[in-house]
Amino acid sequence: MTINHGILSQLGDGDSYSVAGDVATFKATSEQTDGKYALFEVVLAPQLGPPPHIHSREDEAFYILEGSIEFYLDEQTVVATPGTFLHSPKGQLHSFKNIGSAPAKMLILATPGGLEFFLYQSELK
Template identity: 85%
Template structure:
């Protein structure tokens, strides 16, 4: 396995999209990580964001 330390986008870099009023920026895609994970930054307005939910095939983590 080859580790590419240059995968993650730097601050201010990465493709950004507006999703349900939030701004989502892709920092590392599954294609860049050989399908191991994807990492994205989401800017969520106060009192908004996703409702409680469950993933049945993947793990999800967050940092606030």
Template identity: 60%
Template sequence: MTIDAQGLIQPPGQGTSYWFDRDLYTFKAVGEDTGEAYALCEVVVAPQGGGTPPHKHSRENESFYIQEGELEFQLDEQIIVATPGTFLHSPKGQLHRFTNTSSTPAKLLVWVTPAGFEKFIAEVGKATNTQVSPAPSLSAADLEKILITAPKYGIEIIPPPAA
């Protein structure tokens, strides 16, 4: 990434990437680049169940722009099927999640304001230098680390209802 008097330039295919479960998060801008105003990442969501669990952010607003594929979003009690060109905004404190229920990957841009969420992904994700390798499996220890670390970043992960 290049930062100069003209601004920030991030060429296609570039950025700092992390596997978060089966999804690939590539940060195009982080808080250090934006005076902590925002972070922007491109997320490639794995087919057949990739995405996030229901969760809330107490510090950041989160916005989503669907570039490719189809994602099922939950914003509080509302369920939306989002296709390319759809924009969604989830203010801090709102329960939300997204899931890829299709058989092909989906791609979206995620903005968080203010920045900070990228530090959570960096701490619990698995850094990668390539965007073509298969996602590493999520172990029980990985899941425990995510659940333990989330509150440090003001994130509440909502467990599934008891059966």
């Protein structure tokens, strides 16, 4: 929802999409932010995550809400738990995986916006 030149997204709000067993819910899209960023909540299934990849256009920031997620940032491995913040600048080889036995949840901020249209194309809702 857009409010007085801003965005309000409450619990349960946002379109949800599925990618390889994970679910992303958009809290702010590049369309709503004039292309500046996209913010989405991602629920990762146990033992799943994307393969190593590089973004040539977007920086990504990750904030862990639930679970344990193992990140690969270039040649470094980091285990991120609730409250952990990570930033992956464009051009950095990275991937992540839920290493727990229960779903994990995180927020992903991509800047500039547009990454959401590339990643998530099959609607759940």
